[in-house]
Amino acid sequence: MPETGDTTGLDAETQRQVVRERYADIATGDGDGGCCTDDSCCDDSSVSTPADETARQYGYSADEIDRVDGxxxxxxxxxNPQALAALSPGETVLDLGSGAGFDCFLAAREVGETGDVIGVDMTPEMVEKARExxxxxxxxxxxxxxxxxxHLPVADERVDVIISNCxxxxxxxxxxVFHEANRVLRPGGRLAISDVVQTAPMPEGVEADPDSVASCVAGASRIDRLEQLLTDAGFEAVESTPKSDSDRFVREWDDDRDVSEFLVSASITARKPEVTDE
Incomplete structure (x- = not known):
């Protein structure tokens, strides 16, 4: 399947590079933030706080935030993909772009000792941080x-639930991505992700701006396109629900423009069909 840079103005390799560099810097404490509300939210030197408040804005409960150490x-x-996934004990969960592991550890508590969680991330610094x-x-x-x-390092039909956060x-x-998600899901498995979607044309220059690409702005697709991509990948029961209150944090993602004028957070769910006997 050809790689075109999809919705951005960058070629695929450049897009991967700017994203990897941004999140490597965040993992090592050198970055100025990714998809978050201000420059301090990713500062892991503070004990409580901007990151916790940001997580609450995204829909995590105080209990969920307190459950994860480090x-x-x-x-x-x-x-908060956890709110969509409805995880059960014994399930196998895959987190796409797992970062430092926050959603992985929340999921691990829900699936218990009989379940397991796989995180996949393309940034070595993030993988190291998550393992720590x-x-x-x-x-x-x-x-x-x-x-x-x-290109997921996961076997066919290995997981019950796929989660992802922006x-x-x-x-x-x-x-x-969606074809790979379908491949690794067991029949009847489900996908539950939080992501940003485009609601209006982007201002000139945004789609080709590396900072906008790496900060979860330029790569957003329209809901109808995402739904079609999921359907084409073999999913059914595809549903997308924009979060009307996400403008309160989305507008903080760019110092030069209010991106909430053309961007909104959404909950996206889908299911891989069960195998039917013919």
Whole structure:
């Protein structure tokens, strides 16, 4: 499947490079933030606080935030996929673009010792950070793998649920992401992601701006396009629900413009069909 840079004005390799560099800097404490509300939200030197407040804005409860030890919560994302996934004990969960592991560790508590969670991230620094956080959280049922979400290091029909938090928009080939998601899901498995979607034409220059691409702005697709990509990948029961109150944090993602004028966070769910006997 060809890689075109999808909805951005950058070629696929350049897009991957700017995204990887941005999140490597965040992982090592050198970055100025990703999909978050201000420059301090990803500062893991503070004990409580901007990142926690950002997570609350995204829809995480105080209990969920308190459950995770260490600096797994970097204040990144645009929603709470845990609220969509309805996880059950014993399930296998895959987190696309797992970052420092925050959603992985929350999922691990829901699936319990009989379940397991796989995180995949293309940034080595993030993978290292997530593995350190896994040890701190005693999360023996979490494994974090280095890889691209367009080429998942996961076997066919291995997982029950796929979650993701504001990551698919960063991909230069969203169609391939959803085909890979379908491949690794078991029949009847489900996808539950939070991501940003485009609601109006973007201002001139945004789609080709590397900073806008890496900060979860330029790569957003329209809802109808995402739904079609999911359907084309073999999913059914596709539903997308924009979050009307997301403008309160989305507008903070760019110092030069109010991106909430053309961007909104959305909850996106879908299911892989069951196998039917003919």
């Amino acid at each position: 600096d797994a919560n970097l204040g990144l994302g645009c929603g 956080n896994a040890r701190e959280n005693d999360a023996g049922n979490v494994s974090v793998r280095l890889g691209e979400i367009e 990551v698919v928009n960063l991909s230069p080939n969203k169609a391939q």
